[in-house]
Amino acid sequence: MRRKPNRPGIIAALDTPRLAQAESWAGAVAPHVGLVKVGLELFCAEGLAAVHRVARHRPVFLDLKFHDIPNTVAGAVRSVCAAKPAMLTLHAGGGAAMIEAARRAAEESLGEERPAILAVTVLTSFTAAGLAETGVAGGPAQQVLRLARLALEAGADGLVCSPQEVSRLRDAFGDAPLLVVPGIRPAGSAVGDQARIATPEETIAAGADWLVIGRPITAAADPGAAAAAIAAGLVEA
């Protein structure tokens, strides 16, 4: 697997449609973060060119959350492997055959240099009530564990979950799976549309490998200083 990251650390989410803005953020946060994330907003505006450009600063976590039939997802993985991301996401709810096809496509495209395949379990914006509206009873923690088992058995290298499920996933699956965790809110920062949240220090203490942090960094007056402050807090924790 390509550039298996040292852990734990910060992944800065470059959520903007403007490549110039994303590059400026990437340059400012690069000394303080392990990876930068290209998500749907930037990718839909700028495509793979954005991955190539921000990869000049840090390795790229390409977060497109694939969820389609196995053949289509395999093709999408082959397409994005052209930009050699370090990690990519798909939805665990796409099922075992889709995840197996994605991993095979990544291996066939890049071999040992392939991206880590991360399965998104239950989005951090979901509460138990919101999840129940989609037909999933029992709450997020139970569903995260169910989807995590499915994804890891199908060949995912890691999981995306909220801070609130990290310790349960470590208890169930041990140290090996990469746990990549959004829904991070330093004390006093705006919660926005996130629901299942915790502070950076709490999330690392629970056993996370990577903290995905967007607006607490990018909405700050000085994104580089905001990333530096969060990174310093993790060293002390």
Ligand SMILES: O=C(O)c1cc(=O)[nH]c(=O)n1[C@@H]1O[C@H](COP(=O)(O)O)[C@@H](O)[C@H]1O
């Ligand atoms: O896959 C993700 O990265 C992801 C999964 C999830 O469940 N929740 C979640 O917020 N994310 C991403 O993590 C980032 C969080 O950004 P902020 O809420 O601004 O810190 C966004 O880019 C989301 O797309």
